[in-house]
Amino acid sequence: MATCAKCGTHFFQLCEDAGPLCPRCLATEVSLQPLRVTPILVGLIVVIYVAMVANGVSFSDPTTDALLAWGADFGPLALRGQSWRLLTSMFLHAGFLHLAFNAWALWVLGRLTERLLGSVAFTLLYLLSGIGGNLLSLLINPLQVSVGASGAIFGAAGALVTLQYVRKLPATALVLRRDLAGIGSFVLYNLFYGFTHAGIDNGAHVGGLLTGLSLAAFVPLPVAQGEPRPQRRTVATFGVAAVLLAFRGTFVWRARAPVAEFGAALKLLDDGQTEAAIQALQHVVTRWLAEARAHYSLGAALLEVRRFDQAIASLRTASRLDSLNTAFANELGIAYLRNDQLDSAIVLFKRTAGLAPRRSYGHANVGLAYLRAGRAVEAITPLRTAVDVDPNDANAQFLLGNAYLATQAFAPAVASFDAALPHAKDSARVYLRRGVAYRLMQRQADARADFEHAVSFGTRVAADSEVVADARRGLAELGPGRRD
Numbered sequence: 001m002a003t004c005a006k007c008g009t010h011f012f013q014l015c016e017d018a019g020p021l022c023p024r025c026l027a028t029e030v031s032l033q034p035l036r037v038t039p040i041l042v043g044l045i046v047v048i049y050v051a052m053v054a055n056g057v058s059f060s061d062p063t064t065d066a067l068l069a070w071g072a073d074f075g076p077l078a079l080r081g082q083s084w085r086l087l088t089s090m091f092l093h094a095g096f097l098h099l100a101f102n103a104w105a106l107w108v109l110g111r112l113t114e115r116l117l118g119s120v121a122f123t124l125l126y127l128l129s130g131i132g133g134n135l136l137s138l139l140i141n142p143l144q145v146s147v148g149a150s151g152a153i154f155g156a157a158g159a160l161v162t163l164q165y166v167r168k169l170p171a172t173a174l175v176l177r178r179d180l181a182g183i184g185s186f187v188l189y190n191l192f193y194g195f196t197h198a199g200i201d202n203g204a205h206v207g208g209l210l211t212g213l214s215l216a217a218f219v220p221l222p223v224a225q226g227e228p229r230p231q232r233r234t235v236a237t238f239g240v241a242a243v244l245l246a247f248r249g250t251f252v253w254r255a256r257a258p259v260a261e262f263g264a265a266l267k268l269l270d271d272g273q274t275e276a277a278i279q280a281l282q283h284v285v286t287r288w289l290a291e292a293r294a295h296y297s298l299g300a301a302l303l304e305v306r307r308f309d310q311a312i313a314s315l316r317t318a319s320r321l322d323s324l325n326t327a328f329a330n331e332l333g334i335a336y337l338r339n340d341q342l343d344s345a346i347v348l349f350k351r352t353a354g355l356a357p358r359r360s361y362g363h364a365n366v367g368l369a370y371l372r373a374g375r376a377v378e379a380i381t382p383l384r385t386a387v388d389v390d391p392n393d394a395n396a397q398f399l400l401g402n403a404y405l406a407t408q409a410f411a412p413a414v415a416s417f418d419a420a421l422p423h424a425k426d427s428a429r430v431y432l433r434r435g436v437a438y439r440l441m442q443r444q445a446d447a448r449a450d451f452e453h454a455v456s457f458g459t460r461v462a463a464d465s466e467v468v469a470d471a472r473r474g475l476a477e478l479g480p481g482r483r484d
Contacts, residue, residue: 033118038110041126042103045149048091049099060095064145067092073134075142076263079256083249086138090130092147102149109156116163121219122156124238129155129211132245136207139252142259143293146201150190151208157187158212159219166217215241258288262297269301277301285314292321296328299335308339319348326355326362333365342373353382360390367399376406387419394423398430405437413437428458428467435474444478451475 003010048070053059057066068074071088078085093099114122133151137144191205220233253260265280281298288294299314315332322328333348346369353362363386370379380403386396401416417434424430435450454471 033115035111035114036119037123038114042107045091049093062094067145067147073146075138075259076266079260080263086131086134089147090149090152094147105153106149109153113156113159125155125159125215126152128241129208132211133204133208135248135252137201137203140203142256144201151204154205154208155212158209159216162213162216258284262294274301274304292318300331303335311335326352337369342369345369358389360386360393360396364396364399376403379403392423394420410437410441428454432467432471448478
């Protein structure tokens with residue numbers, strides 16, 4: 001026990017260099033520090049965002065691949081030797097609004113925290129909180145691509161809460177009291193929003209908050225002039241925190257070992273080694289039974305090599321584990337379609353359309369399955385819905401044209417093919433089917449022109465050899481030199 005030189009209170013002294021004052025008296029001696037680091041951090045995240053946009057990354061909605069290329073956190077990569085992503089992801093943002101909100105929060109909360117803790121302590125707290133948040137994110141949701149400074153910012157918010165309510169610094173009464181309600185609202189609103197909306201990395205928020213709350217309980221505070229500065233305690237506090245984070249990282253690495261294997265399997269898929277990837281994914285799903293995305297990736301790989309029954313089994317598991325995932329339901333529908341289980345395909349595509357009614361592909365796939373089943377009349381309604389949702393969906397327009405053609409509604413068929421052509425990636429097949437419609441309408445010159453276009457465009461792509469053959473048969477049926 002030590003005796004306070006100012007008030008005479010007996011108190012427990014944590015370190016030899018903590019000084020002769022008890023915590024209450026020491027609090028009255030805390031001096032506000034100059035602002036150095038917060039403006040640099042705000043400027044740094046802005047500069048990095050500008051550099052990303054200048055190099056072609058979307059201003060408002062960056063792709064996952066772009067974020068990963070710049071250093072986003074992603075379990076399969078971070079757990080396979082790219083642990084530096086735990087740090088770099090803190091300085092990246094997924095669009096202007098994301099950047100603007102975090103820059104504002106960092107400016108408000110960072111200034112308060114830095115003035116109370118000092119530049120060095122604040123910098124270390126900021127970085128350790130961000131890393132701590134990313135570690136918890138990896139543990140909770142290792143397959144989420146994560147970027148943003150919010151974990152570190154939550155660490156600053158947590159530190160301010162601890163300084164006010166645990167350490168009860170009078171200095172904070174002057175600086176914090178008017179802002180504390182706003183800090184609490186910031187924390188609670190963002191946690192609530194993260195728990196109720198998809199795509200928000202709440203693991204990073206909670207991890208950063210807990211790290212900041214904990215560190216601020218022990219970090220030494222700058223003292224008034226004349227008092228000894230607790231340098232050894234500063235080093236010891238952050239040294240212990242870094243060691244504890246390292247232990248936490250080791251635990252995460254061990255707990256999420258299948259994620260690293262999953263990442264290796266995905267790399268095999270990217271490299272075109274499908275069979276090797278299938279073997280790796282089969283091993284992953286035996287160790288990670290409840291991960292829907294692992295089962296989905298296995299099913300998609302099996303579908304690629306036409307092992308339909310196995311693909312369906314894996315995709316059914318993925319869809320059962322995540323019944324609201326439109327991609328899983330759609331891929332299972334495709335597997336059923338390719339395996340000629342058309343009724344099951346229709347059911348799955350209808351589920352896809354119901355889960356994403358404002359996306360055209362689900363409705364279009366319902367129509368495709370009906371067409372494959374020879375039910376062209378039933379195909380028209382979902383296909384019309386698809387083109388209403390997205391008039392530029394060339395595939396939906398093409399399928400609708402085929403449905404009209406099958407029901408002998410030739411003029412609407414031609415109109416649908418006309419709408420498909422400006423956006424079609426494979427214009428040869430559109431010309432072919434419109435040529436068929438023209439021929440049935442007895443517009444022989446138009447039919448001939450379209451068949452010739454189909455041959456011309458189709459010969460440029462090896463996959464269109466069947467289209468070219470059909471177009472040449474159409475020309476032969478018209479006869480040489482025949483004109484309207």
